[in-house]
Amino acid sequence: MIQQYLYATPVASIIFALTIGFSLYLFSNPQYYGKYMLHPYGIHRDKSKLYTVFTSGLIHKDWMHLIFNMMTFYFFGFSLETMFVQFSGPMGHFWFALLYILSLVLSDIPTIFQQKNNPGYYSLGASGAICAILFSFILFQPKATLGLFMVIPMPAYLFALLFLGYCIWASKKAQDGINHDAHLFGALAGLAITLLLYPWAFRHFIGQFF
Numbered sequence: 001m002i003q004q005y006l007y008a009t010p011v012a013s014i015i016f017a018l019t020i021g022f023s024l025y026l027f028s029n030p031q032y033y034g035k036y037m038l039h040p041y042g043i044h045r046d047k048s049k050l051y052t053v054f055t056s057g058l059i060h061k062d063w064m065h066l067i068f069n070m071m072t073f074y075f076f077g078f079s080l081e082t083m084f085v086q087f088s089g090p091m092g093h094f095w096f097a098l099l100y101i102l103s104l105v106l107s108d109i110p111t112i113f114q115q116k117n118n119p120g121y122y123s124l125g126a127s128g129a130i131c132a133i134l135f136s137f138i139l140f141q142p143k144a145t146l147g148l149f150m151v152i153p154m155p156a157y158l159f160a161l162l163f164l165g166y167c168i169w170a171s172k173k174a175q176d177g178i179n180h181d182a183h184l185f186g187a188l189a190g191l192a193i194t195l196l197l198y199p200w201a202f203r204h205f206i207g208q209f210f
Helices: 002-008 010-028 030-036 040-045 047-058 063-088 091-114 127-140 156-173 180-197 200-207
Strands: 145-148 152-155
Touching (some): 002 010, 002 063, 010 030, 010 047, 010 063, 010 091, 040 047, 040 091, 047 091, 063 091, 063 127, 091 127, 127 156, 127 180, 127 200, 145 156, 152 156, 180 200
Antiparallel strands (some): 145 152
8 A cells, every 4th residue: 555655646655754754753852843843033034944944844733733734635635646647747746746845935935024023933834835735636626525624515616715715814813823824825826836837727627617
């Protein structure tokens, strides 16, 4: 089973394993959280800390945070890499890796600028990149059934609209300690990068409704 995943979806398999492994390591060594979390204040004053844009995407706050993100990645990341390979052959693996890494960076840029003067602000988690994966998937499968809160079934396109609306509202109003901007800009980055890679995806998306 593991060999099948590594052969068919090597990039998703590596991301999945690295994220779980690194998160579990920090669960057992919490003293290193400050070193690997995104800290816009620190980045603004010391560019050598830019590596935290990447390492913060490999670590999670707790088990619930990790399980939720990895379940979402498992259901959509592996499928999306398979689709990219169907579209582009072996280059599909590279495009999938590019989508994930670039979305991870782009999802954090607004936060870095907004919080650059806030020494107490830290952020962690792969949610920005995973939102990119989810929205890229929705672009190809807009009528797939997704579960709101993993319970209420609805078509993927409706889920996407509700999700974007909530992220916009929450980024302005919510005080829950969640980086909703990363979710929003990650989702938008996923759509933009996918359309740059596969411009025909927009016609495909519209065509699903007519």
